[in-house]
Amino acid sequence: MSKDFxxxxxxxxxxxxxxxxxxxxxxxTVKEDQPICDVMTDKALVQIPAVHxxxxxxxxxxxxxxxxxxxxxxxxxxxxxxxxxxxxxADDTAAQPTPQTATSGxxxxDFxxxxxxxxxxxxxxxxxxxxxxxEIVEDQAVCDVMTDKALVQIPAxxxxxxxxxxxxxxxxxxxxxxxxxxxxxxxxxxxxxSSAVVKAQTNAANKPSEKPATPAANKQLNKKAVASPAVRxxxxxxxxxxxxxxxxxxxxxxxxxxxxxFLNEGQSQARTETVSSATxxxxxxxxxxxxxxxxxxxxKAAMAKQMVASVSTIPHFTxxxxxxxxxxxxxxxxxxxxxxxxxxxxxxxxxxxxxxxxAIKQFPVLNSQVNDECTELTYFDDHNIGMAVDSKxxxxxxxxxxxxxxxxxxxxxxxxxxxxxxxxxxxxxxxxKGGTISISNIxxxxxxxxxxxxxxxxxxxxxxxxxxxxxxxxxxxxxxxxAIMQVSWSGDHRVIDGGTIAxxxxxxxxxxxxxxxxxxxxx
Numbered sequence: 001m002s003k004d005f006x007x008x009x010x011x012x013x014x015x016x017x018x019x020x021x022x023x024x025x026x027x028x029t030v031k032e033d034q035p036i037c038d039v040m041t042d043k044a045l046v047q048i049p050a051v052h053x054x055x056x057x058x059x060x061x062x063x064x065x066x067x068x069x070x071x072x073x074x075x076x077x078x079x080x081x082x083x084x085x086x087x088x089x090a091d092d093t094a095a096q097p098t099p100q101t102a103t104s105g106x107x108x109x110d111f112x113x114x115x116x117x118x119x120x121x122x123x124x125x126x127x128x129x130x131x132x133x134x135e136i137v138e139d140q141a142v143c144d145v146m147t148d149k150a151l152v153q154i155p156a157x158x159x160x161x162x163x164x165x166x167x168x169x170x171x172x173x174x175x176x177x178x179x180x181x182x183x184x185x186x187x188x189x190x191x192x193x194s195s196a197v198v199k200a201q202t203n204a205a206n207k208p209s210e211k212p213a214t215p216a217a218n219k220q221l222n223k224k225a226v227a228s229p230a231v232r233x234x235x236x237x238x239x240x241x242x243x244x245x246x247x248x249x250x251x252x253x254x255x256x257x258x259x260x261x262f263l264n265e266g267q268s269q270a271r272t273e274t275v276s277s278a279t280x281x282x283x284x285x286x287x288x289x290x291x292x293x294x295x296x297x298x299x300k301a302a303m304a305k306q307m308v309a310s311v312s313t314i315p316h317f318t319x320x321x322x323x324x325x326x327x328x329x330x331x332x333x334x335x336x337x338x339x340x341x342x343x344x345x346x347x348x349x350x351x352x353x354x355x356x357x358x359a360i361k362q363f364p365v366l367n368s369q370v371n372d373e374c375t376e377l378t379y380f381d382d383h384n385i386g387m388a389v390d391s392k393x394x395x396x397x398x399x400x401x402x403x404x405x406x407x408x409x410x411x412x413x414x415x416x417x418x419x420x421x422x423x424x425x426x427x428x429x430x431x432x433k434g435g436t437i438s439i440s441n442i443x444x445x446x447x448x449x450x451x452x453x454x455x456x457x458x459x460x461x462x463x464x465x466x467x468x469x470x471x472x473x474x475x476x477x478x479x480x481x482x483a484i485m486q487v488s489w490s491g492d493h494r495v496i497d498g499g500t501i502a503x504x505x506x507x508x509x510x511x512x513x514x515x516x517x518x519x520x521x522x523x
Contacts, residue, residue: 002057004072008176009115010039010046016068017041019061028056036074039067054078106185108163110178116145116152117429122174123147124297125167127232134162142180144232145173148302150432151393151425160184172297231256237392238263299394310456313372315493318451319501323509325467325483331515339409349387350412351518352439352464355511357383357403358521360437363504367436369457370495377495386435386455387415389422390445396422397455399435407522439464448486459492460501 010017017039024036030050037048058075061067116123123145130142137159145152164181167173234256235242245262247254296304328351339346360367360383368379386399398418400411421427438455443466450463465486472482491501511518 002075003052003054003078004075005036005051007039007048007067007069007071007073009069010041014041014069016066017046019063019065019067022059022063024056026056026059030054030056030076048073050076052076052078053080106160106183108181108183109158110181111142111157113145113154113173113175113177113179115175116154117147117150120147120175122172123152125169125171125173126151127236128165128169130162132162132165136160136162136182146299146393146425148297148299150299150396150427150429154179156182158182158184231259235259299396303395306456307453310453314454314456316451316454316490317493317498317501319489319491319498319505320449321487321505321509323485323487324472324513325485328512328515329483339412344409344412345416346409346412347415349415349439349441350408351512351515353385353387353400353403353411353415354406354408354522355508355518356385356437356439356462358511358518359504359508361404362507363500365496365500366460366504368459368495369436370459370492374494380436382434382436384434384436386438386458387418388438388440388455389419391423391425393425396425396427396432397435397438398422398427398431399438401434437461443467443485450488452488452490454490454492459495461490463488463490 007017020038020040022037024030024034030036030053032051032053033049035047036050036056039046039048054076056074056076060072060074067073113123126144126146128143130136130140136142136156138156140156141153142156142162143154145154160182162180162182166178166180173179231254232242235245238259240259240262242254242259245254245258246252248258325348328348332346332348332351336346364379365377367383368377370377381404382401383403384399384401385403386397389396389398398421400406400414400418403411406414418427418431421431435455435458437458438461440450440452440461440463442450442452443464446466448465448468450465452461452463454461465488468484469481470484471479472484474480487505489501489505511521
């Protein structure tokens with residue numbers, strides 16, 4: 001029986017494409033994965049393969065026509081199917097539902113891993129939240145996957161039963177390939193899977209789990225281990241089996257405190273057993289000379305590629321200076337408690353970011369990007385200033401959009417939001433894209449001077465050293481204690497020279513050393 005092939009999503013934001021060449025004709029016999037046609041999007045040339053063995057019965061477009069995504073591209077008679085079977089829309093990325101007996105009213109369908117970020121083609125299975133045979137409902141979290149940008153939770157798109165998991169924990173799953181199989185009762189409309197993933201990811205990023213005040217007596221053991229991705233990651237780090245941890249939340253949901261309580265109880269029990277049997281214990285043999293190999297993947301692999309591309313294509317130069325933050329610290333101290341009562345966490349970073357944006361207005365070349373051939377320089381009106389965050393899953397650089405039009409309080413709220421999301425590994429793709437210049441606060445960990453690597457394709461980055469109280473001379477020649485921070489700039493020497501970075505730094509420095517001047521520049 002003839003079955004339509006539906007043109008699938010072939011790129012983020014792509015809604016149509018041009019038929020460049022048909023590689024088959026009507027009446028041709030084709031095999032699964034055989035190329036059918038070449039199509040041109042506004043980004044690339046894409047080859048469309050067959051998803052079944054069969055015979056091409058109709059081509060819906062001629063060469064040069066514009067084909068619509070999610071519309072039939074061609075029809076074919078699929079080998080092994082009979083007219084009595086239900087006609088389903090084919091997709092080059094999805095295995096089709098296989099009808100079972102009419103009495104049962106159920107059918108099997110593969111869940112196809114959708115696009116989960118621009119440029120993402122594969123991801124690592126971090127944790128399965130269900131098992132084969134489990135009953136699941138629409139929008140229920142099925143598994144956590146790690147891309148090279150963030151941790152993403154994949155939701156179910158139907159209510160049904162999990163029949164087969166195609167990957168094991170730790171495996172690499174390819175986007176647009178089957179992730180798991182489930183049986184579905186009846187017929188349901190096809191939902192927007194990509195939207196469901198984005199919604200699940202956004203909810204996880206914006207609504208972190210909070211542990212309610214529940215007495216320990218109300219804890220219950222849940223063999224399905226209901227827990228958020230952050231809690232599961234903590235359990236993996238501590239090598240804890242979540243199915244053994246009593247949960248204090250609704251329906252036995254497990255929180256981080258439950259894991260800590262479980263470990264404390266286990267340690268207490270272990271100490272008791274150790275004391276009671278100390279006389280019969282022999283001295284353990286400590287193994288030496290071992291080694292282990294860990295694959296570099298996910299965000300760490302992405303960072304490695306990005307850093308290699310940066311240092312191998314951008315001629316870096318470094319400029320260092322010191323900034324006296326005594327007045328700025330005094331101002332922040334005066335304002336901190338006042339804004340804390342309003343729910344604003346006022347750290348030093350918002351001042352650094354806003355001062356940087358003010359300085360960019362006079363030196364727009366610091367907010368530009370150069371093409372690979374170094375023949376064009378693009379200047380950006382928006383100051384999208386990135387912050388390097390040392391998260392548990394690797395280095396992330398989310399950026400605050402349009403800092404030139406934000407107040408210091410607005411910037412402070414964005415700093416708090418992005419920092420918390422980054423440390424939990426749940427920064428949205430939009431927050432990671434579009435940065436124009438970056439700040440690395442290495443001093444928060446330690447160290448005074450660094451040689452930061454530019455976040456390509458940006459042209460500059462600054463590293464903040466740790467704050468030190470050092471002796472300095474005032475205008476009267478007296479030795480005073482000053483709050484000194486060392487800053488280290490790296491610039492792209494193809495478009496920025498030493499004089500430009502020095503003058504830019506002097507302006508930025510003047511705003512930070514004299515907050516009144518910064519306030520006037522914002523008026």
